[in-house]
Structures are given as structure tokens and as C-alpha cells.
Amino acid sequence: MGKREETEKQILNAAVQIISEKGYNATKTSEIAILADISEAIIFKYYKTKKGLLTAIVNKAIEVLGRELAYKPIQRILTSSADKSLDEVFDMIIEDRIQLILKNHALLKVMLTEVQYHTDLRDLVLDQVVNPIFKDFRVFMKVQRDLGLIDPELDDEIILRMIASGLFSSVLKRVIMNQPFDEVEIKREMLQVKRILMKGIMLNS
Amino acid sequence: MGKREETEKQILNAAVQIISEKGYNATKTSEIAILADISEAIIFKYYKTKKGLLTAIVNKAIEVLGRELAYKPIQRILTSSADKSLDEVFDMIIEDRIQLILKNHALLKVMLTEVQYHTDLRDLVLDQVVNPIFKDFRVFMKVQRDLGLIDPELDDEIILRMIASGLFSSVLKRVIMNQPFDEVEIKREMLQVKRILMKGIMLNS
Amino acid sequence: MGKREETEKQILNAAVQIISEKGYNATKTSEIAILADISEAIIFKYYKTKKGLLTAIVNKAIEVLGRELAYKPIQRILTSSADKSLDEVFDMIIEDRIQLILKNHALLKVMLTEVQYHTDLRDLVLDQVVNPIFKDFRVFMKVQRDLGLIDPELDDEIILRMIASGLFSSVLKRVIMNQPFDEVEIKREMLQVKRILMKGIMLNS
Amino acid sequence: MGKREETEKQILNAAVQIISEKGYNATKTSEIAILADISEAIIFKYYKTKKGLLTAIVNKAIEVLGRELAYKPIQRILTSSADKSLDEVFDMIIEDRIQLILKNHALLKVMLTEVQYHTDLRDLVLDQVVNPIFKDFRVFMKVQRDLGLIDPELDDEIILRMIASGLFSSVLKRVIMNQPFDEVEIKREMLQVKRILMKGIMLNS
DNA sequence: TATGAATGAGCGTTCATTCAT
DNA sequence: AATGAATGAACGCTCATTCAT
Numbered sequence: 001m002g003k004r005e006e007t008e009k010q011i012l013n014a015a016v017q018i019i020s021e022k023g024y025n026a027t028k029t030s031e032i033a034i035l036a037d038i039s040e041a042i043i044f045k046y047y048k049t050k051k052g053l054l055t056a057i058v059n060k061a062i063e064v065l066g067r068e069l070a071y072k073p074i075q076r077i078l079t080s081s082a083d084k085s086l087d088e089v090f091d092m093i094i095e096d097r098i099q100l101i102l103k104n105h106a107l108l109k110v111m112l113t114e115v116q117y118h119t120d121l122r123d124l125v126l127d128q129v130v131n132p133i134f135k136d137f138r139v140f141m142k143v144q145r146d147l148g149l150i151d152p153e154l155d156d157e158i159i160l161r162m163i164a165s166g167l168f169s170s171v172l173k174r175v176i177m178n179q180p181f182d183e184v185e186i187k188r189e190m191l192q193v194k195r196i197l198m199k200g201i202m203l204n205s
Numbered sequence: 206m207g208k209r210e211e212t213e214k215q216i217l218n219a220a221v222q223i224i225s226e227k228g229y230n231a232t233k234t235s236e237i238a239i240l241a242d243i244s245e246a247i248i249f250k251y252y253k254t255k256k257g258l259l260t261a262i263v264n265k266a267i268e269v270l271g272r273e274l275a276y277k278p279i280q281r282i283l284t285s286s287a288d289k290s291l292d293e294v295f296d297m298i299i300e301d302r303i304q305l306i307l308k309n310h311a312l313l314k315v316m317l318t319e320v321q322y323h324t325d326l327r328d329l330v331l332d333q334v335v336n337p338i339f340k341d342f343r344v345f346m347k348v349q350r351d352l353g354l355i356d357p358e359l360d361d362e363i364i365l366r367m368i369a370s371g372l373f374s375s376v377l378k379r380v381i382m383n384q385p386f387d388e389v390e391i392k393r394e395m396l397q398v399k400r401i402l403m404k405g406i407m408l409n410s
Numbered sequence: 411m412g413k414r415e416e417t418e419k420q421i422l423n424a425a426v427q428i429i430s431e432k433g434y435n436a437t438k439t440s441e442i443a444i445l446a447d448i449s450e451a452i453i454f455k456y457y458k459t460k461k462g463l464l465t466a467i468v469n470k471a472i473e474v475l476g477r478e479l480a481y482k483p484i485q486r487i488l489t490s491s492a493d494k495s496l497d498e499v500f501d502m503i504i505e506d507r508i509q510l511i512l513k514n515h516a517l518l519k520v521m522l523t524e525v526q527y528h529t530d531l532r533d534l535v536l537d538q539v540v541n542p543i544f545k546d547f548r549v550f551m552k553v554q555r556d557l558g559l560i561d562p563e564l565d566d567e568i569i570l571r572m573i574a575s576g577l578f579s580s581v582l583k584r585v586i587m588n589q590p591f592d593e594v595e596i597k598r599e600m601l602q603v604k605r606i607l608m609k610g611i612m613l614n615s
Numbered sequence: 616m617g618k619r620e621e622t623e624k625q626i627l628n629a630a631v632q633i634i635s636e637k638g639y640n641a642t643k644t645s646e647i648a649i650l651a652d653i654s655e656a657i658i659f660k661y662y663k664t665k666k667g668l669l670t671a672i673v674n675k676a677i678e679v680l681g682r683e684l685a686y687k688p689i690q691r692i693l694t695s696s697a698d699k700s701l702d703e704v705f706d707m708i709i710e711d712r713i714q715l716i717l718k719n720h721a722l723l724k725v726m727l728t729e730v731q732y733h734t735d736l737r738d739l740v741l742d743q744v745v746n747p748i749f750k751d752f753r754v755f756m757k758v759q760r761d762l763g764l765i766d767p768e769l770d771d772e773i774i775l776r777m778i779a780s781g782l783f784s785s786v787l788k789r790v791i792m793n794q795p796f797d798e799v800e801i802k803r804e805m806l807q808v809k810r811i812l813m814k815g816i817m818l819n820s
Numbered sequence: 821t822a823t824g825a826a827t828g829a830g831c832g833t834t835c836a837t838t839c840a841t
Numbered sequence: 842a843a844t845g846a847a848t849g850a851a852c853g854c855t856c857a858t859t860c861a862t
Contacts, residue, residue, distance in 0.1 A: 003824085003825070004824080004825075007825080007826085021228060022322060023322050025228060025231045025323075026230045026322065027854085028851085028852065029852080029853065029854085030851095030852080030853090034320030038826080038827090039826060039828075040827085040828095040853090040854085041826075041828080041855080041856090042825075042826060043826055043854095044853080044854055044855075045825085045826080047856080048854095049383055049853080050853065050854090064304030080270075108835080113321075114383065116228075116318075116380075116381055117226075117227060117228050120840045122381075122382070142396065149369055149403075151400070153397065153400065154397050154401065155394075155397065155401065157396055157854095158397045158398065158401075159401075161374050161378065162371055162398065162401055165371065165374045165842085166331045166367055167370070167372065169366050169367070169370045172372070173366065175321075175350070176320065176321050176327075177327070189360075189363055192358065192359050192360065192363045193363065193367065195356070195358065195359065196356075196359065196363075196367055196401075196402065196405035196406060197401065197405060197407070198362075198405075199356075199404075199405045199409075200400070200401035200402060200404045200406075201405075204404075204409070208842090209842090232833085233835065233836085234836060234837085235836090242846075243843085244843060244844045244846095245836090245837090245844060246838085246839090246843070246844055246845080247842080247844080248836095249837060249838080250822075250842080250843080251837080254836080254837080255835095255836060255837090258825090278856095334828075334850085413845085414845080414846075417846080417847085432732060433640060433731075433732055435638060435640030435641050436640050436732065437794065438830090438831065438832085439831080439832060439833090440830095440832090441824080441832080448847080449847060449848045449849075450832085450833090450848090450849095450850090451833085451834080451847070451848055451849080452763075452846075452847060452848080453833095454832080454833060454834075455846085455847080458833095459833080460831095460832065486647075516669070521826090523731075525642065525791070526638075526728075526790075526791055527636075527637060527638050530790075532792075551812070561810070561811075561814075563807065563810065564807050564810065564811065565804075565807065568807045568811075569802055569810065569811075571784050571788065572781055572808065572811055573786070575780045575781065575784045576777055576780065576781070579837090580647050580775070581779045583776065585731075585732050585739075586730065587737070598824095599770075600846070601771050601772055602768065602770065602773045603777065604769065604774065604814070605814035606766075606769065606773075606774075606777055606811075606812070606816060607811065607815060608815075609766075609814055609815045609819075610810070610811030610812060610813075610814045610815030610816075611811060614814075614819070618821095619821095642857065643855085643857085644858085645857090646855075646858075653822085653823095654822065654823045654824075654860090655823085655824095655857090656822070656824085656858090656859085657821085657822065657823080657824055658857095658859095659857080659859080660822080660857060662855060664857080664858080665856095665857060665858090735836085822843105822862100823846085823861100823862090824859095824860105824861095824862095825859100825860085825861085826858105826859080826860075827856105827857105827858085827860095827861100828854095828856105828858090828859100828860085828861080829855105829857100830850105830854105830855085830856095831853105831854085831855075831856100832853095832854090832855100833851105833852085833853085833854100834846100834850105834851085834852075834853095835848105835849105835850095835851090835852100836848105836849100836850100837847105837848085837849090837850105838848080838849100839842100839843100839845105839846085839847080839848100840845095840847100841843100841844090841845090841846100
């Protein structure tokens with residue numbers, strides 16, 4: 001790895017850690033520099049402004065989400081063939097992706113929190129993350145609905161929102177309450193969430 | 206109403222509005238003063254510090270929640286008699302409380318957002334809001350479980366968290382996306398959420 | 411005088427003094443604050459930015475020039491009646507205005523120096539000072555030319571520029587060389603300049 | 616030309632161009648490096664400090680003035696023989712030297728402007744440029760005065776200053792106003808200036 | 821030699837807070 | 842009680858300068 005890339009990585013890691021704990025506005029660039037063990041000045045050499053640093057963080061979060069976490073692998077399931085069931089989608093997320101979510105929870109927290117206050121970042125995330133996932137999800141749901149598996153009274157948007165907020169609530173609670181991330185416990189909770197949602201969303205067989 | 210109370214109300218309203226939009230740290234006391242149409246100095250006469258103002262806001266949110274929104278009325282249902290069903294709890298929240306939630310959504314957003322970064326406020330909210338509700342909810346669920354109505358594989362905490370995050374997700378989405386609050390539409394969404402949760406949580410009859 | 415006006419005057423005086431000595435860019439707002447015996451912060455309360463302070467200085471220079479130094483009194487002579495001669499114009503400037511020029515030489519130096527590097531200020535000075543004087547001067551010269559007093563080979567612009575640069579050169583030299591301003595000596599030099607210009611500009615009688 | 620000399624020339628040209636436009640303090644070494652198409656670091660290899668670069672510029676200006684523009688050729692006229700008239704001095708400057716002045720006006724502007732704020736540079740210019748010219752000019756004037764050609768009421772210094780400021784005013788105006796340099800027009804103006812000064816300085820014949 | 825990377829010192833600016841009236 | 846005036850402390854950011862390769 002080049003020297004510059006190494007330094008940028010240090011900066012980004014330090015920034016994500018502190019911003020996720022204190023919020024963007026309460027985080028001073030001097031703190032980031034100290035934690036990253038570099039001089040404050042190169043932060044501005046590389047990212048121009050503090051806001052530029054935040055944008056880089058959100059872009060990295062988008063990239064990670066796209067590459068490693070949700071989008072591409074889930075997309076494969078969602079779009080591949082019709083015989084994938086909602087059950088498999090849940091399992092895929094819960095079994096395969098928890099570790100990645102946990103490893104990047106600070107990054108994701110920063111993205112989700114700051115998106116509230118920065119219109120440009122919100123549009124970026126909507127465009128790069130939310131809308132693509134939603135689009136594939138609709139295609140997938142069309143198949144499931146045609147198979148008669150889904151409660152027809154429910155909108156796609158509500159279903160997706162319930163899945164997302166349900167699965168995330170375990171992580172979110174620990175982030176807000178500043179509690180440790182016990183992978184076994186989180187998986188146990190997510191399986192209960194899955195149980196609720198499967199029964200709630202699918203038609204009674 | 207006394208002049209002081211009148212002024213305090215103006216300050217609090219202005220503060221809630223701006224902080225809910227920009228976050229606590231990004232909100233300047235000078236902005237609040239301008240919007241409240243008072244001099245910056247009396248903010249500090251009344252609340253000593255900016256943090257004191259935030260504490261007053263959170264206390265007001267707790268009070269509103271306790272008095273008008275969730276706690277006391279729901280408490281009545283939850284604790285009154287055993288023949289109240291989960292169905293009624295949902296309806297009560299959805300039918301009676303939406304307007305109050307909508308009217309106070311900025312206040313609630315400030316509380317929920319800032320609780321992340323201020324330990325003292327977090328403890329206050331846990332102590333005054335979350336734990337009391339949770340305590341009553343456990344009593345209520347004990348009854349429901351004894352009646353054989355609840356899926357025994359699900360923990361109380363998961364169920365409560367799903368209800369809360371599910372019902373709030375409609376409001377939250379609009380807050381984050383800066384969309385208008387259409388009461389009819391929100392009620393429609395909440396009824397779908399109720400449908401999912403009822404089926405998901407209760408035992409198949 | 412109000413308290414605010416008093417403070418603004420202190421700031422402006424200090425700023426003019428230091429900027430005239432070191433130039434705008436080399437002058438630190440902290441220095442100005444120390445010399446003015448006020449806190450750095452109110453400079454920005456009153457003038458928003460350092461550039462805003464410079465603009466205030468130039469505006470003050472324009473005002474002083476208009477009110478006290480050149481424009482209005484000279485305008486009176488230039489436009490009043492045709493029987494004012496070039497000789498009287500010179501005398502008026504030399505006799506009556508030297509003290510005012512000397513008293514405000516730092517202010518004028520700042521204006522003339524910084525106008526080079528700030529397009530907005532340049533346009534302001536052209537619009538408020540140079541063009542009005544030039545306009546009146548043309549009217550005056552028309553009369554003098556019609557009386558057959560002026561060398562017809564010379565353009566108005568060249569004549570005015572020679573008068574201005576000639577009369578100012580005594581002051582300018584002392585400013586650049588950081589020499590003391592001896593009023594008697596300056597008046598002596600100006601009278602020589604007048605002698606040169608009168609002979610040079612007017613037709614041989 | 617050696618590679619180093621080539622690089623130094625690029626740096627100096629870039630520096631003169633930018634400093635003449637924005638002033639020394641407002642000019643960043645990084646800008647100079649970009650315009651000169653070299654790395655910022657070698658500026659400091661060659662000139663040690665930014666001030667060292669400015670000193671090099673002023674020294675180059677002195678050298679150019681001495682070698683090519685004013686000093687040596689004028690010196691030749693001034694000191695060679697007594698039968699050179701003021702008229703010839705003017706013509707020499709106006710006819711032969713305008714192009715050189717125009718080609719180097721940025722260099723000269725930097726020298727004249729920065730001399731105000733740097734005592735060491737001021738002394739250098741006084742010692743190398745102003746005083747030598749003035750010394751020769753006095754000798755020349757002595758001859759002219761002995762021939763009864765010069766108005767005895769005028770001091771040498773005033774006369775020299777009027778010549779310098781008069782001839783330069785055409786260039787100066789265009790520099791300050793950021794106007795194009797039209798050689799024909801400038802020459803026309805200078806001839807008018809010469810006309811004024813000749814009549815003004817010499818005794819009526 | 822030449823340069824990309826890095827930095828210390830300092831600047832303009834902000835903002836919660838205090839004080840005199 | 843209420844405010845205009847003032848400020849200390851810090852923050853984001855800049856830039857001439859150095860260093861390692």
C-alpha cells in the first residue's frame with residue numbers, strides 16, 4: 001500500500017470512530033489528527049474541508065455496503081431466480097452478513113446519523129443505496145406475490161421498511177445504549193425478528 | 206400565563222424547531238434568540254447554559270410523553286384489566302395518539318437524537334420513559350402469555366422493540382426524508398404494520 | 411457619541427494605522443485588536459470579515475474625500491462660475507487642503523494601495539471619487555479652453571493626471587520613504603509643482 | 616543555458632507575474648510552483664525563503680534597470696557631454712525605452728510596490744537605482760542651469776520627481792486599472808507630458 | 821536532484837457566555 | 842427584567858517550510 005493510502009486509511013478510521021461516538025459537529029479535527037497520529041494539516045490536504053472528510057466517509061460506507069454487505073450479494077439472490085424464498089433472504093442476511101455489519105457498524109452509524117442533516121449526502125445515499133435495493137426488492141416481491149406467498153394487503157415499501165428496521169433494531173439499540181456487540185445474542189434476536197416477520201408478511205398456509 | 210412562562214415557551218419552541226432540523230451542536234443560541242424574538246442573553250438567564258436548554262427540552266418531552274402521549278393512557282390499558290387485548294393496544298395508539306405524535310414530532314426527534322450523545326439525558330429517558338413502559342408491558346404480556354395468545358418463542362423485549370420501531374418507522378422515515386406528514390397516509394401505514402405484527406407475534410389460532 | 415460608535419472609531423483608527431504601514435495582507439486582526447484595545451471578536455461582530463473592515467475603511471476614505479478634502483469644495487470652484495482660474499484651483503488645494511490631506515494620509519494611502527488588488531473597491535473609488543471629479547474638471551476645462559487659456563494640444567485627462575500625480579508626489583514620496591511630514595516643506599514643494607504645471611499647461615501669453 | 620538557470624527563470628517569471636497581480640503577501644508559493652510547472656520544494660532549495668525569492672526579483676529588477684532600461688544609457692547621455700539637452704533626454708526615454716518598460720512593467724511594479732514594506736529592499740533600490748540616477752541628474756542639471764536654460768526657482772529634486780512621475784503615470788494608470796498596454800497611445804501621452812514639462816521647467820525663451 | 825508527503829505555527833472566524841446599564 | 846456590548850477560548854483552515862526517498 002502506498003504511503004498516502006496508508007495515511008488516508010488512518011485518518012478515515014480515526015474520523016469514523018470519533019464521529020460515531022460524538023457526532024460530526026462535536027468532533028474536532030484536532031482530535032482526529034491525534035487519534036490518527038498525523039498532523040491536522042494533512043486532513044485538509046487530502047479532504048479540503050471537514051465536510052469533505054465526512055463525504056469521504058459516507059462514500060466509503062456506500063462502497064462497503066455495495067461491495068460487501070447488502071447490495072450485491074442480496075441482489076444476486078433477489079434477482080437470480082424465482083425459487084429463492086423470503087426465508088432464504090433472511091437467512092442470507094442473518095447468517096452471512098452479521099459479522100460485516102458489526103465490523104462496520106461505526107461507519108454505518110455515521111452514514112445513517114449524518115444523512116439527516118446533510119441534504120447532499122442524503123441524496124447520495126438514496127441514489128446509491130436505498131433506491132437500488134428497493135428496485136431489486138420490488139422485482140423479487142413481484143415473483144413472491146405471483147406465487148401467492150405474500151399477504152396482498154401489504155405494500156412492498158412497508159414490508160421492506162419492517163425488514164430493515166426490524167433487523168437493524170438489535171444493532172441500533174446497542175449503538176444508542178452504548179452496549180457491547182455480542183454476536184451470538186444479536187443472531188438470536190434477529191432470528192426472533194425473522195420469525196415475527198415471516199409469519200406476519202406471508203399468507204397463512 | 207405569566208410573562209416569563211410566555212417567553213420560556215417561545216424559547217423552547219424555537220429551540221426545538223431548529224435543533225430538530227440541524228442538531229444540537231449545529232444550532233447556535235443566536236439563531237434561537239432570533240427565531241424566538243428575544244435577546245440571546247435571557248436564554249442564559251433562564252437556562253444557565255446551552256446544555257441546560259437541551260435538558261429542559263428533553264424534560265418537556267418526557268413530560269409530554271408521560272402526560273399526553275404514551276405512558277399514562279397506555280399504562281391505564283396495560284394495567285387495568287386482563288381482558289385488554291394486544292389488538293386494543295395497537296388501536297389505541299394508532300387511533301388516539303397519532304395526532305399527538307405528529308404535533309410533537311420535532312420534540313420527540315430532538316429527544317431521541319440527542320440521547321445518543323448525552324449520557325445524563327439517556328439515563329433520564331431510560332428511567333422516566335423506557336423502563337416504566339417496559340415494566341407495565343411485561344405485566345401486560347404475562348397476562349397475554351398466560352392466556353396462550355403469544356408465541357412463546359419470542360422475548361418480551363423483542364416484541365416491544367418491534368412494536369415501537371414498526372410504529373415509529375412511518376414517522377421516522379418522514380422526518381429523515383423531510384417529507385410532509387399526511388395523517389391519513391400514516392394511519393394507513395400503521396395499520397399495515399399492526400397487521401404484520403399481530404400475525405407475527407400471536408400464536409396461530 | 412454612542413458606545414458602539416466610539417468602539418468602531420477605535421477599531422478603524424487602529425486598522426488604518428497598521429494597514430497603512432504594513433499592507434492589508436500583512437496586518438493581523440489580532441494586532442488591530444491590541445492597538446485598538448478591544449477584543450478581536452468585536453471586529454468581526456461589526457465588520458463580519460477582515461475584508462469587510464477594509465471596505466469600511468475605503469468607504470470612510472471616500473466619505474472624507476467627498477466631504478472634506480477634494481470633491482465638494484473643489485467642485486464648488488470648478489462649477490460655480492467661469493471666472494475661476496486654474497491658478498485659483500491650485501491655490502485652493504495647496505492652501506486649504508494640505509492639512510486635511512496630511513491628517514488623513516494614512517487613510518488615503520490604504521485606499522490607494524489596496525485599490526490595486528480589490529476589483530470591487532476599485533470600482534467603488536472610480537464611481538464615487540475619480541469619475542465625479544473628472545466630470546467636473548472637464549466642464550471647468552471647457553470654460554478655460556474657450557477663454558483660450560489652455561494649450562490645445564493637451565488632453566484633459568493628461569492635464570488632470572499631471573496635476574494629481576504632481577501634487578501627490580510630495581506626499582507619496584514621504585509615505586514610501588517613511589519620512590516625516592513637514593507642512594512648510596510640502597507646501598514649498600507644491601508651489602514649485604504648481605509653477606511647473608501652470609507654465610506647462612497654459613498657453614504662452 | 617543550464618537546466619538550473621532555466622528552472623530559475625521559470626520560477627522568477629511565474630513569481631513576478633503573480634506577485635504583480637496580487638501582491639507579495641497574497642501570493643502563495645504553491646501558486647508560483649504550479650504556474651512555473653515545478654515542485655514547490657525547489658523554490659526553497661534555490662531561494663531558501665519566500666522573502667529570498669522576492670529579494671531575487673528585486674535584484675533582477677535592479678539589474679534590468681541598470682543594464683537595459685534607464686540607468687546606463689541615460690547615464691551615458693547625462694554624463695557624456697554638455698551639449699545634450701533636456702529635450703534629448705526626454706526623447707531618448709520615450710523613443711527608445713518604452714518597449715523595455717512595457718516588457719518589464721510587472722517586474723518594475725513588484726519592485727516599486729514591495730519597496731514600501733521592506734526596509735532592506737528599499738535601501739537596496741535607493742542605493743543601486745535612485746541615488747546613482749539622481750547623482751548623474753544633478754551633474755547634468757548643473758550644466759543646463761549654467762547655460763541659463765532652467766527656471767532657477769525649481770529644485771533639482773522636484774524636477775526629477777515630476778519627470779519620473781509624469782512619464783510613469785501613463786504606465787501606472789494602466790497597471791492599476793488593469794488596462795491593456797497600447798504602445799502608440801502611451802507614446803502619444805508621453806509626448807504630451809514631455810510638452811508640459813519642457814515648457815514648465817525651462818526658462819521662457 | 822527533485823519531489824510527494826508531512827507539519828508547526830499561526831490566522832481569521834465563531835460562539836457560548838458574561839457584564840454593565 | 843431585559844438587552845446591547847463585549848469577550849475568551851477554541852475551531853477550521855492555510856501556508857511557508859522541512860524531510861525522506
